[in-house]
Amino acid sequence: MTLAVLGPKGTFSCELAEKIRNENEEIILFPTIRDVFTAVLEKNIRGIVPVENSEAGGVGETLDGLLQTECRITAEYYMPIRHFFVSRYSPDEISVIYTHPQSHEQCSIYLNGMKRASLIHTSSNAQSAKEASFISGSAAVTTESAAKLYDLPILQKDIQNSLNNTTRFLEISAGALDPDDPEKCSVVIIPRENRPGLLYGILGIFAQRGINLTRIESRPSKEGIGRYVFFIDFETDPGWQETITELKKITGVKELGCYRKKDYV
């Protein structure tokens, strides 16, 4: 078995994959989230992708992958996100800090206090550590595993703004069947028309049956500004199957999968 994950080694996605992989399951790393979706479909394997963070919000590339490919959601994972400030230099020697833009946003309070150093954005938390491993006078915001990988001393741990910082990940699979006893489902609503009250009508279908929505997120439909699709996650309260039937009568619906709720990993 193989698990497709966003690389390089040392990212939060990799840390999660190491925790949840089955014995003998091989982890294969890909440079982009879109490549993970492609590998899952072409090789018929499972993949792990981040979908939302409690500070930075939704991950657009994952939402677009769910909208545009036939991958199905088969599980979810919640992972506490801990950022580390690492460097081979003392604080007053540091003139440049490498950070992924999302990590910058999630550690903005700590980083705003580092006025003397300039910030350079990178493509991943692992890349930040890699830069800091060979650039003179540099530091990085990174993961614990990347700090170990590049042998970088930790100057400060837990520099994230919120100690509740959490990322929700999805397991995606090709051609998977839903479990018999799902606890949550995800759909994306693709409006056929742009009429007032449509979203109200959609939410009414859930509200009338007392179905609890756990998340709603709009994304551009990419058909022009002001046109949106809506990602909705809901719990499988009694009557949930009917909601999908009813939704399809008034709007376009793509079912993304039903799955069991997960504890923190």
Add this chain to the structure above:
Amino acid sequence: MTLAVLGPKGTFSCELAEKIRNENEEIILFPTIRDVFTAVLEKNIRGIVPVENSEAGGVGETLDGLLQTECRITAEYYMPIRHFFVSRYSPDEISVIYTHPQSHEQCSIYLNGMKRASLIHTSSNAQSAKEASFISGSAAVTTESAAKLYDLPILQKDIQNSLNNTTRFLEISAGALDPDDPEKCSVVIIPRENRPGLLYGILGIFAQRGINLTRIESRPSKEGIGRYVFFIDFETDPGWQETITELKKITGVKELGCYRKKDYV
């Protein structure tokens, strides 16, 4: 008068600022969107910030600035977004392409075809051009003005996935009064509790009065995963003042400003 804008010179924000500035109005550039919000409040000037793109979605830093500061929205602007592929080298000599992550997303189809070159993410479209101006064998995805600024030949224009690619910008001001005849208003709903059907009830207040929502976007409340605030833009159809009064009876509401609709610039 002064106009605060996200820099460096050559970004889309700068291109817009050049088009809309009043005669004698000086443009001051800031390194982050948060710095634009701070300058607007501290210097009592107007600022320009991007809020959503038709391909990449909402700009989190702007939404967070609206939620967390006392800046008010006083106007909106829609700007067609055109990306340019620039380089001093011929296509088969190019081994590295500099691109801002959002520009990468918006030009993914064109860039996916450039398999031989590796992609490096930068902090702005202007930075991408700057890198390509002195790194051997490099190219950049950038703006027309940055291509001119760094004297980089345009190899291909309009490489964005969609020819409808548009960014909506907001003008923000400190302590501004709403106009007498606004056409649109923006609010952020800050739920005091996390109860089923709350969002349905909120949308009902608009729907019952036939008020047209032009946008709804959820953002993490930053109080833990699964807790959200909702940014809502609506048109000032008759009865719109009552909707704000009614909303405040059932949920937390922060009014972000009312303003005139704008044409494309």
